[in-house]
Amino acid sequence: MLRNEVARPLAGGRPGGPSLGAAVKRRGERRADLLFQKVLAGFALLVIVLVFGIGLSLLLAARPSLRQFGFAFFWTSKWDPVHNIFGALPFVYGTIVSSALALLIGVPISLGVAIYLAELSLRGSAVVLSFIIELLAAIPSVILGLWGIFVLVPWVRGSVEPVLGMALGWTPLFSGPVYGIGMLAAGIILAIMVIPIISSVSRDVLLAVPQEQREAMYALGATRWEVIRRAVLPYGRVGIIGAIILGLGRALGETMAVTMVIGNRPQIVASLFQPGYTIAAALANEFSEASSSLYVSALIEMALVLFIVSLLVNAAARWLVSRVTSSVGHL
Amino acid sequence: MSEPRVFTLRRRRITDRVMTYLCLGALLVAIAPLASVLGYVTLRGASSVTWDFFTHLPAPVGEAGGGMANALVGTLLLVALASCVGIPIGIFGGLYLSELGGGRFGWWVRFTADVLNGIPSIVIGVFIYALVVVPARHFSGIAGGIALGVMMIPLVMRTTEEMVKLVPASLREASYALGIPWRVTALRVTLRTATAGVLTGIMLAVARILGETAPLLFTAFNNPFWSFRMDQPIASMTVQLYNYAISPYDDWHRQAWAAALVLMMLTLVLNVAARTAGRRRYAKGR
Numbered sequence: 334m335l336r337n338e339v340a341r342p343l344a345g346g347r348p349g350g351p352s353l354g355a356a357v358k359r360r361g362e363r364r365a366d367l368l369f370q371k372v373l374a375g376f377a378l379l380v381i382v383l384v385f386g387i388g389l390s391l392l393l394a395a396r397p398s399l400r401q402f403g404f405a406f407f408w409t410s411k412w413d414p415v416h417n418i419f420g421a422l423p424f425v426y427g428t429i430v431s432s433a434l435a436l437l438i439g440v441p442i443s444l445g446v447a448i449y450l451a452e453l454s455l456r457g458s459a460v461v462l463s464f465i466i467e468l469l470a471a472i473p474s475v476i477l478g479l480w481g482i483f484v485l486v487p488w489v490r491g492s493v494e495p496v497l498g499m500a501l502g503w504t505p506l507f508s509g510p511v512y513g514i515g516m517l518a519a520g521i522i523l524a525i526m527v528i529p530i531i532s533s534v535s536r537d538v539l540l541a542v543p544q545e546q547r548e549a550m551y552a553l554g555a556t557r558w559e560v561i562r563r564a565v566l567p568y569g570r571v572g573i574i575g576a577i578i579l580g581l582g583r584a585l586g587e588t589m590a591v592t593m594v595i596g597n598r599p600q601i602v603a604s605l606f607q608p609g610y611t612i613a614a615a616l617a618n619e620f621s622e623a624s625s626s627l628y629v630s631a632l633i634e635m636a637l638v639l640f641i642v643s644l645l646v647n648a649a650a651r652w653l654v655s656r657v658t659s660s661v662g663h664l
Numbered sequence: 665m666s667e668p669r670v671f672t673l674r675r676r677r678i679t680d681r682v683m684t685y686l687c688l689g690a691l692l693v694a695i696a697p698l699a700s701v702l703g704y705v706t707l708r709g710a711s712s713v714t715w716d717f718f719t720h721l722p723a724p725v726g727e728a729g730g731g732m733a734n735a736l737v738g739t740l741l742l743v744a745l746a747s748c749v750g751i752p753i754g755i756f757g758g759l760y761l762s763e764l765g766g767g768r769f770g771w772w773v774r775f776t777a778d779v780l781n782g783i784p785s786i787v788i789g790v791f792i793y794a795l796v797v798v799p800a801r802h803f804s805g806i807a808g809g810i811a812l813g814v815m816m817i818p819l820v821m822r823t824t825e826e827m828v829k830l831v832p833a834s835l836r837e838a839s840y841a842l843g844i845p846w847r848v849t850a851l852r853v854t855l856r857t858a859t860a861g862v863l864t865g866i867m868l869a870v871a872r873i874l875g876e877t878a879p880l881l882f883t884a885f886n887n888p889f890w891s892f893r894m895d896q897p898i899a900s901m902t903v904q905l906y907n908y909a910i911s912p913y914d915d916w917h918r919q920a921w922a923a924a925l926v927l928m929m930l931t932l933v934l935n936v937a938a939r940t941a942g943r944r945r946y947a948k949g950r
Contacts, residue, residue: 362845369847373760376753377773380817384776387783387791394794445690453684462691464939469698471935473875475902476924479909480701483917525697532694558680579782586784588878593910613786613878620790621803621882636790640783647782651775 387640395634397627406634412599414624419631423599425638427516427609431591432584434520434605439527440577446528447535447573452561463533470529478593481522486513486594489521494606505603512596517605519595526587527580534579538572538657539565575653582646586639588613612639702928709925712918717926722888722904728915732923734890735899739874741892742809742884742900746873749813751866754820755855758862761821762828763850774822781818788814789879797883805894808884812873819872823865827858864938871934875927877902901927 398406402419409420446466450459490513497517501507542565550564566573596608597618612635623629716731723730757777761770788811796807831854839849855862877900885897886904901923908920 366846369850370760370764373756373764373850374769376756377760377765377770377821379753380757380773380780380821381776383814383817384780384783386795387787390791390794391787394798442690442693445687446694449687449691453687462695465695465698467939468932468935469694471871471875471931472698472701473877473902473927473931475875475877475906475909476705476928477701479905479920479924480704482909484700484704528694556676556680558683559676561683582782586786588784588786589906593906613784616786616790617878617881620793621885633790633794636787640787643783643787644779647779648775650782651778 384644388637388644391633391637391640395630395637398630398634401627402631406631407638410599410601414619414628417625417627419628421612421631421635421638423601424610424612424615424635426601427595427599428585428611428613430605431516431519431523431595431609431611432581434516435523435527435584436577436581438520439524439531439580442524443528443531443535443576443580444573446532447539447576448561448566450532450536451539452557452565463536466529466532469525470533474526474587474589475593477522477526478590481518481590481594485522486518489513489518493517498606506605509604509606511606512608514594514596514608515606516595516609519591519609519611520605522590522594523584523587526590527584530583531576531580534576534654535569535573538569538576538654541572541657542568569657572654572657575650575655575657578646578650578653582643582650585646586613586643588617592617612636705921705924705928708918708921709928712922713925714922717919717922721890722919723915725913725916730915730919732899732901732904732919734887735901735904735923736926737890737892738805738884738887738899739901741805741894741898742812742880743870743874745806745809745894746812746816747866747870749810750816750820750869750873753813754817754865754869755824755862757817757821758824758865759828759850759855761825763854765825774825777818777821780814781822784878785815785876786878786881789881789883792879792883800895803883803885803897805884805891805896805898808880808898808900809894811879811883812876815873815876815879816869819869820862820865823868824858824862827861827865828854830861831857860941864941867934867938867941871931871938874934875902875931877906881906 398419402409406419406421407425408422410422411418411420412423413419450463450466454462490511494507494511494513494517497507498511546564546568547560550560555563591611592614595611595614597610597614598608599610599615600607602609616632616636616639620629620632623632714729714731716729717733718731718736719733720729720731721734722732757773761774764770765773792807792811792814796810797803800807835857836849836854839853840846844853880900880903884900884903886907887897887899891898905920905923905927908916908923911917
């Protein structure tokens with residue numbers, strides 16, 4: 334409100350001497366200014382109303398399902414629309430496993446990218462490379478899914494899964510027949526989608542580490558990697574964790590690309606070669622075809638869960654990142 | 665004692681070298697999918713984009729040819745409606761945040777906008793379904809446009825805020841000194857000076873919603889025919905692309921690649937234009 338205080342005495346203060354007409358006009362101007370400020374505040378308030386509105390309307394629409402199934406909704410795995418029995422466990426499981434897989438693949442790569450862009454590359458090339466990485470985030474999810482179906486999945490089926498099966502086939506994770514379509518493909522495509530977010534936010538975090546931190550370590554005779562490993566990364570750790578959580582938020586709610594490659598079968602099996610299902614994919618596939626009101630309500634309850642989780646994840650991530658750097662990328 | 669020290673130093677140098685190459689390798693691995701996507705979409709799309717693609721309706725199964733003219737128009741209509749919803753709210757909200765948003769309320773608005781930005785687009789689709797589609801009892805272009813508009817709000821709001829903040833205070837003060845009221849200064853001096861930056865934010869937001877599919881699946885739904893009516897289900901390029909991609913027909917796959925090429929060109933052009941313009945603006949502001 335500081336600017337407001339400054340603006341008030343100035344508003345409408347035309348030179349020309351005090352007259353009754355001028356005073357009346359000035360008061361009108363001030364009232365109009367205050368009204369305009371209230372209108373602006375109203376527009377800003379809309380965002381808060383919107384987020385509360387989303388939560389409230391989902392909660393109301395999910396009530397029949399909440400009442401019918403209670404908490405059992407989340408730990409039963411029978412999904413039978415014909416008999417109106419709904420248990421969301423396979424979807425929750427698929428969402429968690431595919432996101433975890435995405436982080437497992439994506440985080441090391443993202444950190445490598447962030448370190449390279451912030452610490453190792455020349456300034457000129459860093460700008461261009463960062464731009465290219467950010468373009469990756471701009472590719473529409475549905476196009477990535479199309480590429481997933483016709484390029485990634487055949488590659489996974491032909492090269493990745495046979496090799497993994499041969500090397501690690503004795504573990505339940507990599508056993509059984511290969512389909513190409515399945516949890517592993519979903520994990521890979523999600524990794525591709527979280528890499529731009531995690532690496533660009535981590536890069537900002539690393540760039541915010543004070544130069545003295547590096548110089549002190551160099552003065553002790555450290556190599557460049559030791560400086561990064563012992564002086565830069567520990568300093569930015571909180572922010573990097575925030576960046577990873579931000580990536581997790583994206584992975585949990587990502588819909589189209591996952592729907593197109595995960596296989597859409599609600600089952601809980603250890604093998605990553607098998608098809609799975611995620612909450613977002615179930616919404617995309619079944620929502621417009623849901624026949625009974627309880628079915629719709631069960632789907633909306635899953636949307637509510639996704640909403641709450643992404644709310645918490647985003648709040649946590651932004652809080653962590655803001656402790657290190659003031660700017661959080663708009664990805 | 666000096667023997668192990670020499671060895672250690674060598675090892676440290678090797679570690680340094682290895683880790684540098686590993687980071688470079690990570691960068692290459694991260695860029696590889698982008699190159700692959702761009703390559704495949706360009707190659708397969710280029711052979712499928714024909715004049716018919718822009719002028720004809722989708723062909724039935726088994727019939728070669730056909731196009732996506734209706735989906736192209738549908739996407740334009742949806743983006744136009746979304747812009748009508750998202751841009752005014754975003755700009756005025758952003759103006760509030762930069763000019764008056766220093767307090768606690770401003771902090772909450774900023775925080776909620778960032779959180780809204782992170783909410784999965786499919787959840788926004790479900791929300792609009794419950795809010796618009798259920799009362800109206802049928803899918804409609806209006807619902808789709810509103811869903812996309814909601815997604816635009818946080819993007820436009822936060823970039824507007826940042827761009828308006830770059831306008832030097834002396835400009836506002838000069839305006840006040842001329843006796844120009846606060847509201848006129850805010851709109852015609854401050855906001856107008858930041859026009860280029862605000863346009864950048866709008867372009868980025870449009871680029872983002874242009875490629876959105878999930879919030880349209882059960883709001884705008886789809887429509888195989890010509891339709892300009894926003895109160896009816898309407899086709900969009902993304903939903904059409906999705907339906908074609910998961911279909912078993914080669915003809916439809918070709919159409920999907922063509923749609924992907926057109927869509928990607930639009931998004932990339934908007935992104936590159938916005939980012940290069942935005943960077944120049946930013947450098948000047950500093």
